[in-house]
Amino acid sequence: MNFDLTDEQRLLRDSVDRFGREHYDFPVWRARVLRGEGFDRGLWRRMAALGWLTLTVPEAQDGYGGSAIDTMVVMEGVGRALMLEPYVGCGVIAPALLPHLAPGGHSALLAEIMAGEAVLSLADAEPGARYDLVGVETRAEQQGDSYVLTGEKSHALDGAEADWFVVPARTAGAPGDAQGVSLFLVPKAAPGLAVHGLRAMDHRRNAALALDGVVVGADALIGARDGGYPLLRHAVDLAIVARLAEALGAMEAAYEQTLVYLKTRRQFGQVIGSFQALQHRAVDMAIACEEARSMTYLATLSLGAEPAERSRAIAAAKARVGQTSLFVARQAVQLHGGIGFSDELAIGHYLKRLTMIDMAFGNAAHHRALYAAQAA
């Protein structure tokens, strides 16, 4: 039982934080999003060159051979600096899924992604299924050696920037069944695929997909035909845990900036941090940060536990981190007063990022319901 980072993990944390300070100074970040630009491809390649995308790739495959704890370390820094880069799709989901690509498939893709040359996005949601991973209606009909994909995907994180998509589609069973879900690798230029890019409030450039008879080969299958769900679940669990760490980094930054503001802003002839109502609020924010850190650790360290324990821990953590992080972000705005409502300060952007993270893969209410169902 210990919660200490290894020396290597500390170095990684410091490296990510330094990178964040050097390249994501808030005015620079804001100028970039005001220009309507997405993430910075140059910075992304530098992150790749630093090896951050290969953390969970085995050493035998030229990766770093690390674990979800390393991912957590990076994602805290991603949240703290409000990074816009598609780390979840490329650094978490791609290494979890692409090793299972069928023989003859685009086996070089993982290396391209690890080099920062290609971007992958998971289209995890459908219009009628909300956050339910098994609610897959998109169909994949086999025609000879090919599959024809038809359906709609409502959300693909960073999808407007993606070169490739992982598309869950049904090869058997009915929506709601875990069995019969297959995963397909689809290039963005595939005929019949329409990528509807939309910017979210946190300046992530996501997409909805319409698939109208998209033809892919059998070598585009990831994992077994009909048996893609466990792989999808695994990848999504890793992605959830990564986003918990991102939330943690963002909420702690919002809290720390608020604490500085309380100690410097003067009203009524004194710093506003001398007022007890604000002190108590700040303490509740500090407690919320401690709870979120504890739950992030729990979820991360439970990834290797047996399935029931693992899914309960992840559901509990996703619910609580969602609640506590939004509490902190909303209070950060409140305690900043008028300036907290301004787009010119990072505080509001933390609230927007945390709103989107809570939504990702199911919000607090969704995961609390999952938790309750498992407890019964």
Next chain:
Amino acid sequence: MDLALDPADLAFRDEVRAFFAENTPASFKPRVRAGMRLEPPEFVAWQKLLHARGWGAPSWPKEYGGTGWTPTQLFIFETEAARADAPVQYHQGLELIGPIIFTFGNAEQKARYLPRILSSDDWWCQGYSEPNAGSDLASLTTRAVRDGDHYVVSGQKLWTSYAQVANRMFCLVRTDPDARKQAGISLLLLDMDMPGISIRPIITMDEIHHTNEVFLDNVRVPVANLIGEEGQGWSYGKVLLDRERGVTAATTLRLSQQVRGARAAAAAARTARGRLIDDPVIADRLAQLEIEVTALEMMVMRTMAEAASGQDSGPRASMIKVRWSELLQEVTEFWVEALGYDAAAFAQLDEANAAGEPWPMLGMLYSRVTSIYGGANEIQRNIIARRALGL
């Protein structure tokens, strides 16, 4: 970073688990589960049982008769106690005055008092609060005037838990009325049979006699009963802050008991549409409480792991105390709500009608004091804001 216990700790866990399974009296369990305190003779019996096993003082160093356990072992011990519905050890001797005596007391005081705390032959009560010194404890006015080899103590103490069964009291008194607030305070050890001490019971809203007013009328206390130096009494309390992590772990980990009880009550309750626990609103509320308790348990686990490796946990122990009391209240409130009209069966009116077991209601009522005692939650927030947040 990992959650796993090493083989030695796993073996220790099995040993502790077996002990609690074998030795926890069945009669304790329903009340412990509801978050109630046991009766004083039961506390004494439990302490003697642990002492006989060599576990009388889980958090004390070995040289004073403690177990010398690591924080990880303490965490395991308390987790297993919670699992078995075993009670928390009564803390006023063991966790409040004992550590002050072994840190600041002289050799004679250590030899005289510590063994009798371990064996529960002494029951200590705490003479701190006064009618006009609650949250603002340092404004206490009980006077101790030096007269030869004695202090003559006069004043009034309030909220003195179990003064009615205690044979000793550790008491904050003002020895220098002219010194600045905290500076004139000393810590004296009183025997409750000293002439001039009288007790008035205070019945609390759970209809239990936990606590008292204690009147001190020219009580002659030997100077040998002074802890440390005159005028330094206030500063001795600081040792408790350092030990707070262990006490916090012991009480906080018991929340799982109340959650278990509340869940069982919701599962047993029937409505016209089936089990209460299958009502989505009820299931959702219960899940929320369980998730918050899980977060708090993880905070305790991190705190104990940090203690094991000698790291500072900052204000986390105070944060845990705040959240623990809030959650204890919410969980026991939920439990009583789940009982529905069964919660009206509080006490017996006549021999023909048995009242059943009012423990959840008593636990819920008792829980109200947990956000007040030991520094009200508002005071805790003041302290965290000042010491940790620098506000």
